Amino acid sequence: MTHLISTFNDDDRIAWQKLVLLVGLGVITLLGSFTGPGLVVRLFFIVASGAIAFYLYSKSTPEYISFVFWIWFLAPFFRRFSDYYNGFDDLGIMILAPYVVTLVAIIKLVQNPAQLSRIGYSSFTLALAAIAYSFWIGWLSNPPVAVIRASLDWFPPVVFGLFLALHWRIYPQLKRSIQKTFTWGTLLMGSYGIYQYVIAPAWDVYWMRNAAINSVGRPEAFGIRVWSTMNAPGPFAIAILAGVMILLSYQPPIFLPSFLTGFLSFLLAGVRSAWVG
Template sequence: MQIRSSRAATKSFNFGLKPAPAWMAILGFTLFSALCLVVKAGLLRIAFPGGAFLVGLFLYGRYPLLYLGFTWWIAFLSPWVRRMVDYSSGWVDPSTILLAPFLVMLVTLATLVRSLPRATRQGGLPFILAFVGVIYGFLVGLIKYPPTAVVVPMLNWFTPILFGFHLFVNWRSYPSYRQSLERIFLWGVLVSGAYGVYQYLVAPQWDRFWLVNSKAIAFGTPEPLGIRVFSIMNSPGPFATVMLAGLMLLLSGKGKLRFFASGVGYLSFLLSLVRSAWLGWGVAMLTFLPSLKPKLQMRLVVTIVVMALCIIPLANLDPFADTIGARLQSLTNTKGDVSYSQRSEGYAATLSLALSQFLGQGLGFVLEGTSLGSNDSGILSMFFSLGWFGTIPYLGGIILLLFSLFQSVDIRADTFASAARAISLGVFAQIGLGSVTLALSGVVFWGFAGMALAASQYHRYQRLTALQSG
C-alpha cells in the first residue's frame, strides 16, 4: 500500500514531464527564483547564477537534451531576471545575474577536454583555431589589466565557441538535438516576441527603470511607443539576432502555432529597429531558399506568403507603422541619420589604428575617445582585442567553418540544417556593424554553425553507412 501511494504521488508530481529528476531540478530552480522575486529579490544576485550552474551541471551529465533547452532559456531570460531584481532591490551594475548563461555553458568545457584529441580529425579544426585566438587575447589581457577586468570579456568570447563545439561533437545525437532546438525557438519566438510587443505598447516599470539607470539612450525613451524593443533580453541587438534565428527556423518547421509566433515575432523584430539584423535576415533568406530542393522551395514559398499575410497588416497598424516605416526608409536614405554618421566617423577615426595592432590590446580593452562603441563593430573588436596574432586564427577559424558548411552536399534535403547554415551566415554578415560572434549573439552564431556542421557529419555518416550496407 505504501509503495503504491509513493508511486501515485510521484506520478501526480510528474504531470507528464519526464524524466522526473531533471524536471524536479528545473522546476525547483524556477519556483525558488520566483519566490525570491516576491520575497527577497536581492538574494538572486548570488542564488540565480549559482543555482543555474548547479542545475546545468546536473543536466549536462545525465540529460543532455534538457541541458540544451535549459541553456538557451537561461540565456534568453537572465537579462529580464536582472531587471526584475534591480527594480525590486535597487540598481547594481555590473550584475552577477548576467553570469548565469556563461556559467551554464562553461560546463561544456568537459566536452572540449574529452574530445580535443580527436576533434581536429573529425572536422573540429575551425573551433580549435578560434579557441587559440581567444586564449591568446586572454593572455595578453592578463598581462595588461587586472584579472577582474578580463574574466567577463573572456566568457563573452570563449563560451559561445565552447557551446558550438559541444553541439558539433555530439553529431550522433543530431536528430534529437534538431527537434529540441525547433521546439526551443518556437516557444522562444512566441514568448519573447509577445513580450516585445507588450514592452513597446506598455513600457513596464522594470524596463523603464533599467533604461533610466543604464543610460542606454540608443535604446529609445522609457515610455510607451518609445522603446526600441529588446524584450526579455539585454539590448535590441542580441534580441534581434535571436529573433533572426527563430524566425528562420519557423520557416522550416511545422504546426499552426508557428504562424502566430511569426506574427508577434516579426512585429517585435521590426520594432527592435536593428537594421543590421534586418539585413542579416535578408542574407539568411537569400542563402536558405536556393539551398533547398525544388519541392522544398515551393513549400517554403507558400509558407512565406501565408506568414506575410499575417505580418504585413500588423506592421501597418497605427501604433507601429510610423516607427517601423521611418526606420525602413533610413536603409536607403542615410542623410540626417545620426547612428549612421556616428558609425562612419568612428570607422574613419579607428580603422587604421585597429589594423596597426600587431600584438593587440588583449581581452578587457575598452575603446574610448570615439563615437563608435566597443561593441559597434566586430572587426574593430577583433583587431583591438586580439591583434593580428589572435585575429588570424580566430577569423581564419570562422572562415574555415563557413567554407566547410557550404561545401557540404549532404544537407540539401534537411531544411533545418540549411536554415542553421543560413542563420550562421546571416549573423556573421553583420560583423562590421556589431560584435556578433560574442555573448548571446555569439551563442546564436557558433551554436547554429555547430549544428549545421553536426548535420553535415551525421548525413555523411548515414550515406556512407547505406553505401556499405548496400
C-alpha cells in the same frame, strides 16, 4: 498524473523535469526578488542555474542544450526584475548565469581531449587558441576584471559550438530540441516584447534610467526599442530572427502565434542591420 508520467519514456521524463526545474527557478527568483536580500537572490540564480545545467548535462544532451538557450533568453529579464526590487546592480552578476550554464559543456572537452585533434574540429581549436592568446596579451596590459569580462563574450560560444559539433551523431535529437526551444522561446519573447513596447514595465524603465543606455529608446510606452527578455535590441533581434527562421523551416502547431509575435517584436526592436539576416 503519476500514472501518466510513468508511461513516458526517459526522454519525455527528462524534458518534463527540465520544464519543472526551469519554471521553479523562475518562480523562486521572482518571489525572492520581492522578499529576499538582493545578493542572496542573485547568487541563488547563478548557482541554481549551474546546478540544473549540470544535472541535465548528465541526463540528456538535448535537454541540456535547450536549458542553455532558455537561460540566455531569460537571465537579463530576471536581472532587471531583481534590480527593480533590490536596487540596481552595477556589476550585473546575474548575467553570469548564461556563461556558467554554457561552460558546463567544457566537461565534454576535458573528458575527450583526443577528439579535438580531428581535422573536422580544427576551426574550433584554432579559435580557442586565438582566444587564449588574446587573453594572455590582454592580461599583461589591462585590468584583470576587464580582460575576464571580455573573454566571456568569446570563449563560451566557441566551447558551446564545439560541444554541438562533438555530438553530431545525435543530430536529429538536437535538431528537435532546438526547434522546440526556439518555437516556444519566440512565442514568449515575442509576446513580452510587444507588452514591453505598449506598457513599458516598471522594471524595464528602471533599468533603462539606471543603465543610461540611449540606444534602447525612451523609457516610456511606445518609445522603447524592444529587447524583450534579453539585454539589448541587437542580441534580441538576432535571437528572434533565428526563431522566426526556424519556425519557417518546419511550421509547428503554434506556428501562427509564434511567428506573428516574433516577427512584430523583431520589427519593434528597430535593428535594421538584422533585417537583411
